[in-house]
Amino acid sequence: xxxxxxxxxxxxxxxxxxxxxxxxxxxxxxxxxxxxxxxxxxxxxxxxxxxxxxxxxxxxxxxxxxxxxxxxxxxxxxxxxxxxxxxxxxxxxxxxxxxxxxxxxxxxxxxxxxxxxxxxxxxxxxxxxxxxxxxxxxxxxxxxxxxxxxxxxxxxxxxxxxxxxxxxxxxxxxxxxxxxxxxxxxxxxxxxxxxxxxxxxxxxxxxxxxxxxxxxxxxxxxxxxxxxxxxxxxxxxxxxxxxxxxxxxxxxxxxxxxxxxxxxxxxxxxxxxxxxxxxxxxxxxxxxxxxxxxxxxxxxxxxxxxxxxxxxxxxxxxxxxxxxxxxxxxxxxxxxxxxxxxxxxxxxx
Amino acid sequence: xxxxxxxxxxxxxxxxxxxxxxxxxxxxxxxxxxxxxxxxxxxxxxxxxxxxxxxxxxxxxxxxxxxxxxxxxxxxxxxxxxxxxxxxxxxxxxxxxxxxxxxxxxxxxxxxxxxxxxxxxxxxxxxxxxxxxxxxxxxxxxxxxxxxxxxxxxxxxxxxxxxxxxxxxxxxxxxxxxxxxxxxxxxxxxxxxxxxxxxxxxxxxxxxxxxxxxxxxxxxxxxxxxxxxxxxxxxxxxxxxxxxxxxxxxxxxxxxxxxxxxxxxxxxxxxxxxxxxxxxxxxxxxxxxxxxxxxxxxxxxxxxxxxxxxxxxxxxxxxxxxxxxxxxxxxxxxxxxxxxxxxxxxxxx
Numbered sequence: 001x002x003x004x005x006x007x008x009x010x011x012x013x014x015x016x017x018x019x020x021x022x023x024x025x026x027x028x029x030x031x032x033x034x035x036x037x038x039x040x041x042x043x044x045x046x047x048x049x050x051x052x053x054x055x056x057x058x059x060x061x062x063x064x065x066x067x068x069x070x071x072x073x074x075x076x077x078x079x080x081x082x083x084x085x086x087x088x089x090x091x092x093x094x095x096x097x098x099x100x101x102x103x104x105x106x107x108x109x110x111x112x113x114x115x116x117x118x119x120x121x122x123x124x125x126x127x128x129x130x131x132x133x134x135x136x137x138x139x140x141x142x143x144x145x146x147x148x149x150x151x152x153x154x155x156x157x158x159x160x161x162x163x164x165x166x167x168x169x170x171x172x173x174x175x176x177x178x179x180x181x182x183x184x185x186x187x188x189x190x191x192x193x194x195x196x197x198x199x200x201x202x203x204x205x206x207x208x209x210x211x212x213x214x215x216x217x218x219x220x221x222x223x224x225x226x227x228x229x230x231x232x233x234x235x236x237x238x239x240x241x242x243x244x245x246x247x248x249x250x251x252x253x254x255x256x257x258x259x260x261x262x263x264x265x266x267x268x269x270x271x272x273x274x275x276x277x278x279x280x281x282x283x284x285x286x287x288x289x290x291x292x293x294x295x296x297x298x299x300x301x302x303x304x305x306x307x308x309x310x311x312x313x314x315x316x317x318x319x320x321x322x323x324x325x326x327x328x329x330x331x332x333x334x335x336x337x338x339x340x341x342x343x344x345x346x347x348x349x
Numbered sequence: 350x351x352x353x354x355x356x357x358x359x360x361x362x363x364x365x366x367x368x369x370x371x372x373x374x375x376x377x378x379x380x381x382x383x384x385x386x387x388x389x390x391x392x393x394x395x396x397x398x399x400x401x402x403x404x405x406x407x408x409x410x411x412x413x414x415x416x417x418x419x420x421x422x423x424x425x426x427x428x429x430x431x432x433x434x435x436x437x438x439x440x441x442x443x444x445x446x447x448x449x450x451x452x453x454x455x456x457x458x459x460x461x462x463x464x465x466x467x468x469x470x471x472x473x474x475x476x477x478x479x480x481x482x483x484x485x486x487x488x489x490x491x492x493x494x495x496x497x498x499x500x501x502x503x504x505x506x507x508x509x510x511x512x513x514x515x516x517x518x519x520x521x522x523x524x525x526x527x528x529x530x531x532x533x534x535x536x537x538x539x540x541x542x543x544x545x546x547x548x549x550x551x552x553x554x555x556x557x558x559x560x561x562x563x564x565x566x567x568x569x570x571x572x573x574x575x576x577x578x579x580x581x582x583x584x585x586x587x588x589x590x591x592x593x594x595x596x597x598x599x600x601x602x603x604x605x606x607x608x609x610x611x612x613x614x615x616x617x618x619x620x621x622x623x624x625x626x627x628x629x630x631x632x633x634x635x636x637x638x639x640x641x642x643x644x645x646x647x648x649x650x651x652x653x654x655x656x657x658x659x660x661x662x663x664x665x666x667x668x669x670x671x672x673x674x675x676x677x678x679x680x681x682x683x684x685x686x687x688x689x690x691x692x693x694x695x696x697x698x
Contacts (some may be wrong), residue, residue: 231620252601254617264615264692267605271580303695338695343613344693348650348686 054093054292057159057185058085059178060168060281061148062099062109062123063131067320070137071274077097077321078109079133081168081191086238088285088312090116091330092293095285096159098122098178100151112326121156129348155181164292167211167282169193172203179210187297188349189213189288191280197223208241215246230255234262244302246279248285256306263303268314268340275320279313282325286312307343309335354540355458401679403442403641406508407434408527409517409630410497411448411458411472412480413470416669419486420623427458428515430540436671437634437661439465442640444634445508447471447527451479461675467637470505487625504530512610513641516560518542521552525604528559536646538562538637540629543591546572547628557590564595564633579604583611591652594638605655612652619662624669628662631674635661662686 058081065079083097087097096119105125113120117126118346131148134141153174161183167175167190175190190211195202197220208214214237218230220235225233230247234257237245247255253266287309294301311333357576377405407430414428424653425464431448445468452474462469480497483490502523516524516539524539539560545553546569553573557563563586567579574582579596583606586594594606600622602615636658643650 023365041408229620229622230620249601252598253613253615255615262618263695264602264618265695266602266604266613266615269580269611269613271578273578307695341695342613342698344695346612346614346656346690346693347649348690 015227054295055163056089056093056095056288056292057162058082058095058166058168059153060085061131062101065277065279066134067275068136074320081281081323084281084287085166085168086118087116087325088282089289090118091333092289096122098153098155100124100126102126102147102149103127105130114300122159138170151158160161166288172196172200172207176207182230187212187291188217191215194220194223205240211242213244213246214242217248221247248283254310258299263306265306265310273317276317279316282316283309283313307337307340354592355432372649381417403644404512405438405442405444405637405641406511407431407444407515408447408502409434410480411450414626415483416626417485418623418624423669428670429631433630434515434634434690435467435518436465436674438638439467440682441638445471447502447504449473449475449496449500451475451477454479464650472509500528513637515637521545521549521556525556536561538564540564543569543572554589560591562595563591566597570596597632603659607648612655614655614659622666625666628665631665632658632662656689657687660689
């Protein structure tokens, strides 16, 4: 009935010691050692530099998207939260995917993910059709869950000790099911959406008691907190489990609440936002990829992670699907990180 | 027919050498001297410290506001762009007002402005009723222009050499009329609104050729630039005269475009935004007050000015009318400036 796909052609084990990180950040030797035992590995990279790799696992969707925006239209392109997340994260760290596709899922999309050194051991291929999403400028027009409807995520033995885990938007009971299949990671983050906030509120709050970071957009935050004021919402949510709440505000950037601290970063002003689909998942991928890469969870590290997430989101919206990331190099990421610094810095007095 | 009001009870001349700056920033002796000739003066302040005062002039409205928000309701309180602007600016520098009120304008509001050392030599009191505005959470419900309708601003001789000039939202021909009555200031900034953007577009663009900084909200920017993308809008507007474009985005903060540089600062997250009326004018007052105070117009100074403007706006919305500023002290402003820094800072790598 179900079979697995996406075995890495290199036959590397899941410990990812050999992860080479095409286009991935070159590790600074002094930093790789800052990680916890087993949390990072370093090996000569493809480009002859040291690559540090935290072990990051994502549960989400791999989908075929059809999108129309004022800048054009695409049909059945690579989409899904796990695809966006993993591709963005792959610039920073080793990342593995738990997801499902149907028989019709094109091999070329798997090849793209494999080329980014994304571990697809946990990607099931099942009888039936792949999850399809159709939208216009982020507004959903049609959703065909297909194989995603009966998806019961299974975490392969090789992935049961992730350093960090991201539970993308999916039924909160399934998110919790994955959490129960793994040894408690150093960091667990999750996303959700209004459908679950309204329909499975209790299950969602049960999940939140086990989550470190909640990453949602402002509309979802207001619905979850049942309050239009985001400061009030943050107090409520931080009281429900998460130590950190990240609120994505689209073109207005991101707010991060941690305890009584708040960090705000604007979105990168772009002249053409061709397709916002996946921007939030690319944000989460950059955010957690950076954290897994460094192994640090200090306020400073979280802030830099938010900026790296914003950088990845800013690239994602410059083209349809993951097209902007296809030719992206790590130096482009560092350059835009520098542009974020330039855009936000001011002298104290 | 018309008579002047608001002569300063102290009888000080308009050179403002003696401006004492209640609650105003104490000057750092080394900085006061950085101003151009005649642009700043320093004298022992009320609190025994040196006070540096640039010479800032504002054209705008002094009004009676009736406002309803979810937090309460007030009737015929002190409002108007010039009132908000001047009160915010008065924490930083000497400020003079060109405006008009009717016979019915309460003396206690003038007393409040005078207590802030705001020069009211240019405030006319005319026969008729004062400009009244009624709104709900910044949405206009009713406007009675009254004496404001036939207002023809006259700049008294004592105010014809301002160091900096702010032309608040009013007919662009009247804004230009004031510009023609003064010796070219070091910095001219202006605001406008959709009514003039739609109704007097040519006059507005004529004004813009003589303006250094345009301060408008995002809706106005899109209407003026006839484009929904703010980066595209900034290029168009910066090509029309202003060297700097500041776009106010309410709860999302401020964008400043200067040449090919962009600076973004978030709004201060508040748990209760009691009344947003006047926030934009308090922003402009803090922005120009700081610039007039320091006399610097570098990118660094403009950025700090944007933050000081954001600080003043964040206080303004915490209460109705100018009530939050009644007891505000300069150290409160510095503390919130520090909070803005804390909220936005991140380490580069």
